[in-house]
């Protein structure tokens with residue numbers, strides 16, 4: 343499949359320089375935040391690529407969505423991660439696999455897209471890569487760390503601002519923020535793996551009804567009973583009042599305690615809510631009995647609108663969310679025993695989530 347992958351050369355906007363200055367001022371009082379500056383810079387760079395007008399809002403089945411997939415795959419290839427390709431070509435088993443080996447092509451099919459003239463059936467792809475666990479006895483167990491990278495593109499279908507017609511919906515918070523979080527976590531775990539293995543999965547087709555994560559679960563590259571937990575990031579770019587919403591904490595006995603131990607330096611307020619049935623990519627995993635967490639910084643007036651732009655994100659706040667998530671994943675990945683799944687029916691409690 344040809345990908346129009348070209349990394350845009352972006353200047354450093356004035357607003358970013360101002361944001362960096364204000365972060366520096368804050369870092370005098372809080373040295374930990376200063377230590378996060380490299381992560382803030384990487385998150386900002388990845389988000390800037392994903393929201394660029396050349397990607398046109400990353401709608402499933404469009405060249406901009408394909409470019410986003412290629413960008414993520416190129417990052418994983420550059421980190422030396424292992425592809426989780428269904429392609430048996432020997433190239434994909436090589437130490438430095440080409441980026442196509444990190445792609446999982448699938449056919450997206452949804453009736454809603456017909457309303458805006460899009461084809462009913464579209465070829466698209468997830469991206470997936472593995473960091474092998476360092477403990478030979480535990481590396482057969484995996485944690486899936488995921489986020490969707492698709493958004494609405496230029497279609498008013500699914501948008502809450504139909505008056506903006508065919509304007510680009512850049513989806514900076516939904517979900518360039520989560521995509522960048524997963525890429526940043528891939529860097530951290532490539533540098534320092536846990537005892538268990540970690541799969542980094544970036545899903546397409548979420549805005550059409552979690553099509554990519556559902557496809558992943560139905561065509562999983564590892565046995566589903568080896569998946570210890572799924573950690574989802576959907577809208578993590580607008581931390582407010584230092585409060586982080588986490589869905590799914592009740593889906594395993596140990597998750598609340600693990601999350602609390604991970605929440606340090608300086609701690610956020612954790613608003614633990616709901617079960618595993620929220621409307622995002624954790625849902626197909628929870629349906630298979632896998633414990634899930636969904637990190638979320640809350641809804642806002644720009645949700646599914648053309649105004650969900652990068653300038654409105656709180657990237658230093660996102661870096662703090664990523665830190666808490668990284669420590670949580672390390673605790674799950676390094677503890678001697680698997681966490682204990684809890685089955686919750688709770689369909690009636692189904693939360694409105696992105």
Ligand SMILES: [Zn+2]
Pocket residue numbers: 490516517548576577696
């Ligand atoms: Zn979303």
